[in-house]
Amino acid sequence: MTPDGAAYSGEVEMVSTRTVDGSLGIKANHEPLMAMLNPAELRLHVDDSEVVSFAQGEGYLQMANNQALLLVEEATPIADLKLDDLNAKLEEATTRLEASEDGSAAHDLAERDIHRIQRFIEIAEAQT
Amino acid sequence: MASQKDTANRIGSVKNIQKITSAMQMVAAARLRRAEQRIQALRPYADTIETMTRTAAAAAGSIPDLPILNPHEEVNNVGLLLMAGDRGLAGSFNTQIIRSGVAARQEEIDEGRDVTLFAVGRRIDSSLNFRDMEPSRAFTGFTDRPEYHNAREIATELIAQYIDGKVDQVDIVYNSYLSPLTQVVTRQRILPLAEAQILHGGLSDDDDAESLDEQHEMVEGETEPLWDYEPAPEELLKRLIPDFVEITIYRALLESAASEMGAKMTAMRSASDNASEMIKNLTLEMNRQRQAAITQEILEVVGGAEGL
Numbered sequence: 214m215t216p217d218g219a220a221y222s223g224e225v226e227m228v229s230t231r232t233v234d235g236s237l238g239i240k241a242n243h244e245p246l247m248a249m250l251n252p253a254e255l256r257l258h259v260d261d262s263e264v265v266s267f268a269q270g271e272g273y274l275q276m277a278n279n280q281a282l283l284l285v286e287e288a289t290p291i292a293d294l295k296l297d298d299l300n301a302k303l304e305e306a307t308t309r310l311e312a313s314e315d316g317s318a319a320h321d322l323a324e325r326d327i328h329r330i331q332r333f334i335e336i337a338e339a340q341t
Numbered sequence: 342m343a344s345q346k347d348t349a350n351r352i353g354s355v356k357n358i359q360k361i362t363s364a365m366q367m368v369a370a371a372r373l374r375r376a377e378q379r380i381q382a383l384r385p386y387a388d389t390i391e392t393m394t395r396t397a398a399a400a401a402g403s404i405p406d407l408p409i410l411n412p413h414e415e416v417n418n419v420g421l422l423l424m425a426g427d428r429g430l431a432g433s434f435n436t437q438i439i440r441s442g443v444a445a446r447q448e449e450i451d452e453g454r455d456v457t458l459f460a461v462g463r464r465i466d467s468s469l470n471f472r473d474m475e476p477s478r479a480f481t482g483f484t485d486r487p488e489y490h491n492a493r494e495i496a497t498e499l500i501a502q503y504i505d506g507k508v509d510q511v512d513i514v515y516n517s518y519l520s521p522l523t524q525v526v527t528r529q530r531i532l533p534l535a536e537a538q539i540l541h542g543g544l545s546d547d548d549d550a551e552s553l554d555e556q557h558e559m560v561e562g563e564t565e566p567l568w569d570y571e572p573a574p575e576e577l578l579k580r581l582i583p584d585f586v587e588i589t590i591y592r593a594l595l596e597s598a599a600s601e602m603g604a605k606m607t608a609m610r611s612a613s614d615n616a617s618e619m620i621k622n623l624t625l626e627m628n629r630q631r632q633a634a635i636t637q638e639i640l641e642v643v644g645g646a647e648g649l
Contacts, residue, residue, distance in 0.1 A: 214389065216489045216591060218382030232571050247397060248571040249580060273581070275393055284389055286489050322497045326490075 220288040221265060227258040228281050230269065237274075239281055246276040250285060252329040254336045266291040268333045271325075294337040303330045345634060348627040352620055359616035365430070366609035369602045372485065373521060376599035380518070383595060387588050394581045401574040407582055409500055412533045413509040419449045420499065420508035420532075423469070423476075424461040424515035424593060426601045427484045432608035434516060434524065434601050435464040441526045442514045443472070457508050461495065461515075461594070477502075487598055492591035500586060503532045515593045516600035522607060524600035531589055534582065 214220065229238040231253035239246070255269040272285030306326040313319035343351075398404050423442040425435045442465075446456045458476040460466040466479035478498055483491045502508045511532040516524040570577060 214386050216383050216386050216588070217379060219385075234571055237571075244569055246569040246571065247393065247574075247577065249577055273390075273393060273577070275389075282389065284386060284393070286493075319498070319501075322494060 214282065214284050215288050216286065220267060220285075220290075221257060223259070225257045225259050225265075225281075226261075227256075228274075228283070229256040229258070230254075230274065230283070232274070239274075239276055241279055243276050243281075245278075246274065248274045250274055250283070252332040254291070254339075255283070255285075255288065268294055268336050270329055289333075291336065294333060296334065296337050299330055299334045299337060303327065303334065306330060343630075345627060345630045348623055348630060352623045352627065355616050355619050355623065359613055359620070362609045362612040362616060366606055366613060369606040369609060373599060373602035373606060376595060376602055377518075380592070380595045380599060383588070383592060387592070390581065390584055390588060394578065394585070396568070397570070397574040397577045397581060400568060400570065401578060404582070405575050405578050407579065408504045409532060409534050409583065409586065413506070416454060416509040418455040418457055418508045418510075420457045420459060420502060420511035421445060421449075422459040422461065422495070422499065422511065422513040422531075423465045424513055424597050425465050425484070426597075427463040427481055429464060430608065431601050431605040434604035435462070435468070437524075437526050438465060438514055438516065439468045441528070443474070445512070445514060445528060446474070457502070459495075459499070461597075484594070484601065485598060487591070487594035489587075489591055492587050492594055496583065496587040496590050499532060499590075500583060508532075513590070513593055515597045516604075517593075518596040518599040518603065521603035524604060529589070529593070531586055534585055 227238055227240045229236070231237065231251050232248040233251055234248075237248065250269065250272045252268075252270055255267040257265040257267075259265060267288040267290055269283075269285045270287040272283060275282045275284075306323050310320065310323035310327060313323055404410065421442060423438050425438040429435060442458070446458065449456050458469060458474055460469055460476040460479040461481070462484045463479075463481045466476060466481060469476050480491065480495055499508075499511050503511060510530070512528050512530050514526065514528050517527040519525060
């Protein structure tokens with residue numbers, strides 16, 4: 214789920230993503246969990262052969278009663294990632310980082326953005 | 342008096358304007374629908390963040406002591422975020438915000454407080470500059486299609502100013518969306534964030550939220566003792582709570598965008614109606630001129646015949 218609505222909804226065998234503490238895979242009957250997610254590739258294993266992948270921004274995961282609910286601020290289907298766009302965004306964020314003072318809020322925001330965009334670029338590159 | 346030809350020309354140009362305004366009306370209507378959908382789409386996300394926060398707060402036993410939750414002892418500097426559009430041609434959409442923002446600023450100044458202004462939308466920025474009330478930061482270029490990271494940028498800036506003690510309170514002034522015809526200028530406190538708002542549903546503004554809560558409580562009731570947290574609930578809350586500010590701003594941005602489209606649609610409809618009215622009057626005028634010209638010619642012919 215993203216602020217712009219549901220990105221994916223359905224039954225899957227396994228959800229794999231990355232929390233602040235490391236990679237995480239969740240299957241059925243996992244114990245109730247609430248976790249904080251870092252930007253990563255989100256893989257939804259629908260069954261053995263089919264995997265739906267998203268590039269996922271920061272967010273949260275809640276697993277209860279065999280329902281995994283992921284709240285992320287953005288989820289882009291991997292196929293829609295565009296390297297050119299990402300590189301342009303990275304450049305823009307880097308300029309912002311350099312323009313902002315150390316320790317200021319703008320600095321932190323730029324760092325967060327850069328971190329996310331770099332992850333997305335890695336994901337996009339792994340695809341090609 | 343204008344000649345028949347001049348009037349015909351005017352009719353032509355008014356017709357052109359009408360074409361433009363009715364096209365703009367249609368574009369606004371389509372965008373309005375999209376903006377409405379986005380407001381709808383945010384609801385489940387906001388509600389879930391809220392219930393998650395409540396669950397985590399219950400697990401942590403208390404809400405951690407975050408600076409954005411603490412009211413400052415004295416309110417000496419009030420931050421006002423005025424939110425409207427990048428573009429004009431939307432009736433009183435932008436001016437309403439400017440007017441009530443400037444009035445709110447004056448009120449605070451009368452009570453002896455300083456005011457720091459923030460602007461969202463190019464129109465607001467330029468109007469404030471024109472009045473010599475330069476905003477401390479202007480966010481522009483996205484008001485017709487705001488995205489979540491825009492809200493985060495604004496929230497981060499406001500939170501930083503609040504934590505650094507540059508402002509002691511932050512309010513937003515924006516057009517909240519009721520229907521395409523009605524927008525209401527709303528002033529909403531966003532910082533300090535009230536604990537009550539977190540625990541008793543500040544993000545969802547009405548009754549539907551209750552059923553979601555109940556659902557969630559059911560889930561909670563069954564599984565509460567087993568929740569696993571990664572990281573600890575206190576850490577989770579540190580990130581969840583600022584999200585409230587982001588979501589509040591994001592909702593305001595979306596509502597403001599929908600209001601802008603509604604106002605634009607209404608403004609363009611009245612412009613088109615006006616143009617029809619004008620075309621009608623001008624056509625009447627042109628016919629009158631034509632008849633006058635014909636009468637004149639007949640009179641000349643008759644007068645000439647009599648002269649013979």
